[in-house]
Amino acid sequence: FDGHALAPETRAFLERPHRLLIDGAWVEGSAGTRATVDPATGLKLADVQLGGAAEIDQAVAAARRAFEGSWRRMTAADRTALLFRLARIMQDNARLLAELDVIDNGMPMFIAELTVANNVEMIDYYAGAILRIEGSTLAPPRHIAAGGEALTYTLREPVGVAGQIVPWNVPLSTAILKLAPALAAGCTVVMKPSEETPLSALALGQMILDAGFPDGVVNIVNGLGADAGAALAAHPGVDKISFTGSTATGRRIVQAAIGNLKKVSLELGGKSPVVVMPDADLEIAVPGVAMATFFLQGQNCMAGTRIFVHESIHDRFVEALGAFAGGMTLGHGLAPGTMLGPMISDAHTAKVMGHIDRAVAAGATLAAGGRKLDRPGNFIEPTIFTDTTADMAVVQEEIFGPVMAVRRFATEDLDEIAALANDTPYGLSGSVWTRDLSTAHRLVSRIRAGHVSINCHGAVGTNVPFGGFGQSGWGREFGQDGLDAYLETKAVTARL
Numbered sequence: 001f002d003g004h005a006l007a008p009e010t011r012a013f014l015e016r017p018h019r020l021l022i023d024g025a026w027v028e029g030s031a032g033t034r035a036t037v038d039p040a041t042g043l044k045l046a047d048v049q050l051g052g053a054a055e056i057d058q059a060v061a062a063a064r065r066a067f068e069g070s071w072r073r074m075t076a077a078d079r080t081a082l083l084f085r086l087a088r089i090m091q092d093n094a095r096l097l098a099e100l101d102v103i104d105n106g107m108p109m110f111i112a113e114l115t116v117a118n119n120v121e122m123i124d125y126y127a128g129a130i131l132r133i134e135g136s137t138l139a140p141p142r143h144i145a146a147g148g149e150a151l152t153y154t155l156r157e158p159v160g161v162a163g164q165i166v167p168w169n170v171p172l173s174t175a176i177l178k179l180a181p182a183l184a185a186g187c188t189v190v191m192k193p194s195e196e197t198p199l200s201a202l203a204l205g206q207m208i209l210d211a212g213f214p215d216g217v218v219n220i221v222n223g224l225g226a227d228a229g230a231a232l233a234a235h236p237g238v239d240k241i242s243f244t245g246s247t248a249t250g251r252r253i254v255q256a257a258i259g260n261l262k263k264v265s266l267e268l269g270g271k272s273p274v275v276v277m278p279d280a281d282l283e284i285a286v287p288g289v290a291m292a293t294f295f296l297q298g299q300n301c302m303a304g305t306r307i308f309v310h311e312s313i314h315d316r317f318v319e320a321l322g323a324f325a326g327g328m329t330l331g332h333g334l335a336p337g338t339m340l341g342p343m344i345s346d347a348h349t350a351k352v353m354g355h356i357d358r359a360v361a362a363g364a365t366l367a368a369g370g371r372k373l374d375r376p377g378n379f380i381e382p383t384i385f386t387d388t389t390a391d392m393a394v395v396q397e398e399i400f401g402p403v404m405a406v407r408r409f410a411t412e413d414l415d416e417i418a419a420l421a422n423d424t425p426y427g428l429s430g431s432v433w434t435r436d437l438s439t440a441h442r443l444v445s446r447i448r449a450g451h452v453s454i455n456c457h458g459a460v461g462t463n464v465p466f467g468g469f470g471q472s473g474w475g476r477e478f479g480q481d482g483l484d485a486y487l488e489t490k491a492v493t494a495r496l
């Protein structure tokens with residue numbers, strides 16, 4: 001791997017057959033195989049079997065049996081213990097999980113290590129939440145209470161069989177942040193990983209078997225989006241679909257879910273604003289804003305890609321950003337010191353380079369980067385455009401690559417600044433950089449986004465709700481909101 005060795009457990013994992021996990025067993029897929037490649041080298045990692053509608057049917061039936069049977073009969077304390085056991089197994093296999101996301105997705109090792117630690121924390125958090133799932137007691141309705149004594153209370157019950165469709169950009173994390181709350185709530189799961197990055201989900205499947213989850217509680221069906229994904233979203237036996245991916249696919253999921261009116265959660269795209277006020281502390285703002293865009297080489301739903309900089313500091317700020325971007329090390333995720341990895345695929349690279357070309361053609365100034373590196377793998381330099389205007393595609397469209405669009409502003413009126421920041425159909429994330437916390441909080445209250453940071457960007461945490469306003473999605477993941485997304489409320493009234 002570009003001169004870097006994999007751990008023996010990762011090599012052993014790559015050599016095993018990569019099948020589908022259905023009803024507690026690894027089974028063959030009927031939809032052929034797909035080669036998954038290391039995007040930093042273009043070399044094949046493994047042939048992974050694909051399932052289609054037939055396997056989705058089998059997996060949904062297995063999940064239904066488990067939901068009505070073994071999983072429902074298990075005590076909350078036993079479910080808690082199982083999730084804690086899974087977290088320990090993941091901790092013991094942290095190297096394997098991190099290396100799989102590095103070689104399958106291209107992310108640098110420092111991010112993969114961070115995400116594995118976060119994923120373990122996430123499972124522990126939801127394991128601990130199981131015994132705190134609570135209903136409430138309420139005053140009974142008047143027409144019942146008037147006739148004598150009565151009791152009204154609520155129960156929180158699992159939604160049922162959950163379909164979970166996962167993207168490729170942070171493969172293990174997006175799987176865990178769906179799986180952990182669903183299992184904590186008492187749901188059973190059919191998960192479809194992204195066909196681009198199935199490996200860490202398949203390793204997770206083995207850990208779920210090793211932890212001793214009952215058959216059918218978790219089923220993992222790798223497959224193509226238009227085939228297995230579409231079948232899962234439309235399946236009448238699925239009670240809820242949780243999807244993370246592009247806004248365009250999100251629309252298809254909603255249409256597919258209409259048949260049985262299944263519950264839908266959507267975590268979609270973004271074009272998040274970053275506002276740099278004249279009094280920003282540039283020592284932290286320069287690296288912070290650069291990483292807001294370039295973290296995960298921009299393949300990050302939270303990426304802050306529209307940078308609004310006050311004119312009094314614009315030129316200094318852009319120069320410092322350019323110097324920071326120029327100093328970022330691009331390379332294989334296994335290489336020590338790598339800060340930025342490759343784009344996920346040739347097709348995605350072509351899309352990102354097309355955006356760069358269009359921005360130049362539209363009259364934006366290329367202040368840094370802009371080239372694809374002349375080496376194997378799809379490495380694109382961290383790229384900064386200035387002199388951008390609201391109508392340019394580089395300002396309007398989610399690029400999902402290392403491309404930043406800087407715009408200068410002159411006003412200090414917070415409503416006007418917020419209007420610039422909110423000029424997009426998305427609303428996932430955003431950040432404000434200033435030493436004046438009063439200004440910061442007043443501006444945050446005007447920004448239409450689900451997750452806004454002050455003097456940092458994209459500060460997601462296990463217990464902190466995350467999700468989108470506008471076309472960035474429906475619902476929230478993480479924290480209590482993430483658990484609530486897999487729970488129904490049942491109200492009970494008894495005449496006593």
Ligand code: NAD
Nearest residue numbers: 166167168193194225229230245246249267268269270301
């Ligand atoms: P994508 O929409 O192409 O694919 C996501 C998943 O959906 C994959 O598993 C894919 O196989 C599946 N899929 C594709 N077509 C489908 C269909 N017709 N029916 C059912 N499933 C289908 O997205 P991607 O390229 O994998 O991920 C990048 C996108 O994800 C970006 O837009 C990014 O902003 C978004 N994203 C959002 C968040 C968030 O939390 N809001 C997090 C990560 C990524």
